[in-house]
Amino acid sequence: MNLAQLSLLDQAVFVLAALILFLSFTLLAQSRLVAGIHVFAWQGAVLAGATALVAVNGAHHLFISAGLTLLLKALLIPWMLHQQVRKLELERHVETLPHAALVLMGGAALVIFSYWVVVPIERLELLETRNIISLSLAVILLGLLIMVTRRQAVTQVIGFMSMENGLFMAAVAATHGMPLVVELGVAFDVLVAAVLFGVFFLHISESIDSLDTDRLNRLAAPEDEE
Amino acid sequence: MTVNAWLQVLLQSVLFLLGAPLLVAWVRRVKARLQNRRGASWIQPYRDLYKLFGKETLVAHTASGVFRAAPYMVFASTLLACTVVPLITVRLPSAAVADVIVLVGFLALGRFFLALAGMDVGTAFGGMGSSREMLISALAEPAMLLAVFTLAMTAHSTNLASVIDHQLISGLILRPSYLFALMSLVLVAVAETGRIPIDNPTTHLELTMIHEAMILEYSGRHLALMEWAAQLKLMLYGVLIVNVFLPWGIGTQLTLPALATGLLFVIGKLLLLGVILAVAETGLAKMRLFRAPAFLNLALLLALLGLLSHVILEAAA
Numbered sequence: 001m002n003l004a005q006l007s008l009l010d011q012a013v014f015v016l017a018a019l020i021l022f023l024s025f026t027l028l029a030q031s032r033l034v035a036g037i038h039v040f041a042w043q044g045a046v047l048a049g050a051t052a053l054v055a056v057n058g059a060h061h062l063f064i065s066a067g068l069t070l071l072l073k074a075l076l077i078p079w080m081l082h083q084q085v086r087k088l089e090l091e092r093h094v095e096t097l098p099h100a101a102l103v104l105m106g107g108a109a110l111v112i113f114s115y116w117v118v119v120p121i122e123r124l125e126l127l128e129t130r131n132i133i134s135l136s137l138a139v140i141l142l143g144l145l146i147m148v149t150r151r152q153a154v155t156q157v158i159g160f161m162s163m164e165n166g167l168f169m170a171a172v173a174a175t176h177g178m179p180l181v182v183e184l185g186v187a188f189d190v191l192v193a194a195v196l197f198g199v200f201f202l203h204i205s206e207s208i209d210s211l212d213t214d215r216l217n218r219l220a221a222p223e224d225e226e
Numbered sequence: 227m228t229v230n231a232w233l234q235v236l237l238q239s240v241l242f243l244l245g246a247p248l249l250v251a252w253v254r255r256v257k258a259r260l261q262n263r264r265g266a267s268w269i270q271p272y273r274d275l276y277k278l279f280g281k282e283t284l285v286a287h288t289a290s291g292v293f294r295a296a297p298y299m300v301f302a303s304t305l306l307a308c309t310v311v312p313l314i315t316v317r318l319p320s321a322a323v324a325d326v327i328v329l330v331g332f333l334a335l336g337r338f339f340l341a342l343a344g345m346d347v348g349t350a351f352g353g354m355g356s357s358r359e360m361l362i363s364a365l366a367e368p369a370m371l372l373a374v375f376t377l378a379m380t381a382h383s384t385n386l387a388s389v390i391d392h393q394l395i396s397g398l399i400l401r402p403s404y405l406f407a408l409m410s411l412v413l414v415a416v417a418e419t420g421r422i423p424i425d426n427p428t429t430h431l432e433l434t435m436i437h438e439a440m441i442l443e444y445s446g447r448h449l450a451l452m453e454w455a456a457q458l459k460l461m462l463y464g465v466l467i468v469n470v471f472l473p474w475g476i477g478t479q480l481t482l483p484a485l486a487t488g489l490l491f492v493i494g495k496l497l498l499l500g501v502i503l504a505v506a507e508t509g510l511a512k513m514r515l516f517r518a519p520a521f522l523n524l525a526l527l528l529a530l531l532g533l534l535s536h537v538i539l540e541a542a543a
Contacts, residue, residue, distance in 0.1 A: 015401075017539075029527075100520075108527070108530050108534070135539070
C-alpha cells in the first residue's frame with residue numbers, strides 16, 4: 001500500500017488536499033453569496049494548513065508562503081469581498097443554480113478527467129506528494145466550471161480565486177513551492193486583482209444596475225426590450 | 227470452537243436487542259439535559275416496549291395479510307442485518323457468511339415491507355409516509371453503497387470483518403477516502419434512521435412525519451416490534467460507523483477478556499456517538515422535505531469523492 005509507507009505528516013497533507021477539493025465542490029453547489037465567500041475563506045485556510053504541514057516536513061521556507069496564504073486568502077480577500085457585497089447590498093442574494101445536480105456530476109467528471117490527464121506527469125515527479133497534482137488540476141478546472149456556470153460577478157471572482165488556490169497547491173505539492181520572489185509576486189497579483197475586481201463590481205452595478213453578467217451582452221437596458 | 231463462535235453470534239444479537247433501547251434512552255437523556263429538562267428514566271424505552279407487548283393488538287378491517295406480516299418481517303430483517311455487523315469481536319461467523327451488500331439488502335427488505343405496510347390499510351398518511359420513505363431511501367442507498375465500496379476497495383473485500391481487520395492491522399493511517407466515506411455514511415445514517423434534519427422521531431405532525439406516518443395504524447405488539455426495529459436500526463448504523471472507522475478496542479480473539487474489552491470499548495464509542503447525535507439534533511432544525519434530495523445528493527457526492535480520492539491518492543502508483 002502506497003499510503004501506508006508515507007509519514008503521518010504526508011498523510012495529513014493528502015487529507016487536507018482532498019478537503020480543498022471538497023471545498024471546491026461546496027463552492028460549486030453554494031447558492032448563497034455570503035456563504036460562498038466563507039467557503040472560499042475556509043479553502044484558503046486549509047490551503048495554508050497544507051502548506052504549513054509541507055513546511056514542517058522540511059521545506060522551511062514555505063512557512064512564509066503559508067503565512068501569506070492565511071493572511072491574504074483566508075482573511076484579507078474574503079473580508080474585502082464581504083465589504084463589497086455589503087456595499088452593493090447583496091448579502092441576502094441567493095442565486096438560482098440551473099441543473100445543480102448535473103453541474104456537480106460534471107465536476108466529478110472533471111476530477112476523473114484531470115486524473116487521467118495528469119497520470120503521465122505524475123510519473124516524472126519524485127516527491128511523495130505528487131498524487132496531489134491531479135487534485136490541483138481538478139481544483140483549477142472546478143474554478144473554471146464555477147466561472148462558466150455562474151452569472152453573478154462576485155461568484156465568478158470567487159471561482160477565479162479558487163483556481164489560483166489550485167495552482168498554489170500544485171506548486172507546493174509538486175516542487176515544495178515556487179521561489180519566494182515568484183510567490184510574493186503571485187500573492188500580490190491576487191490582491192491587486194481583488195481590488196480591481198471590486199472596482200469592476202462597482203462599475204458593472206452602476207451601469208446595468210445588477211451584477212448579473214449575462215446582461216452585459218445586451219446593448220440596451222433590460223427595461224427597453226418588450 | 228465453531229459452536230463457541232455461533233454462540234457469540236447469539237450473544238451479539240442479544241446485546242443488540244437489549245442495547246438498542248438503551249442507546250435511544252441515552253440520546254433522549256442527553257437531549258433533555260441540553261434542553262434543561264431532567265429527561266425520562268434509563269429504562270423508559272423498555273417500559274414502553276413492555277407496555278406495548280401487553281396491549282391488545284388492533285388491526286384495521288381493511289388490512290390484508292401483508293399488514294400483519296410486516297412487523298415480523300421488518301423486525302427479523304433488521305435483526306439479521308445486526309448480526310452481520312461486528313459488535314464486540316471481528317471473529318464473527320455470520321459476518322463471514324454475509325458481506326456488506328447483504329447488509330444493505332436486509333435493510334432494503336425491511337424498508338420494502340415497512341412501505342408496503344404503510345400503504346396496505348389505505349389511509350392517506352400511510353401512503354404519504356411510504357412515498358416519502360421511498361424517496362429518501364432511493365437516494366440514500368446509492369450513497370451508502372458507494373461509501374461502502376470505498377472501504378471495500380481499501381481492504382480488497384466487501385466483508386465487514388475483513389475491512390475492520392485490515393484497518394486494525396495497518397494501524398493509524400489518515401486516509402482521505404475514509405474521511406469522505408465517514409461523512410457520507412453519517413449523512414446516510416441520519417436520513418435512514420429518521421433523525422432530525424430529515425425526519426423527527428418524536429413528531430406526529432402530519433405535514434412532516436415520515437417514519438411515524440407509516441406505522442400510524444399499528445398498535446400493541448405490532449407497534450412494539452416496529453419501534454424496536456427502528457431502535458435496532460439506529461444502533462446498527464451507530465455500530466457500523468464507530469466499528470468500521472474507529473475499530474480500535476474490538477476483540478480479535480474469542481476469549482473472554484477480549485470480548486469484555488470489546489464490549490467496554492463499543493459502549494464507550496456509542497455513548498460518545500450518542501452525545502454527538504444529541505448535540506447535532508438540538509442544534510439543527512428539521513429541513514423541508516424538498517431539501518432532503520439536496521442533503522442526500524451531498525452524501526452521494528461525498529461518497530463519490532471518497533472513491534475518487536482512493537483511486538487518485540491512495541492506490542499504489
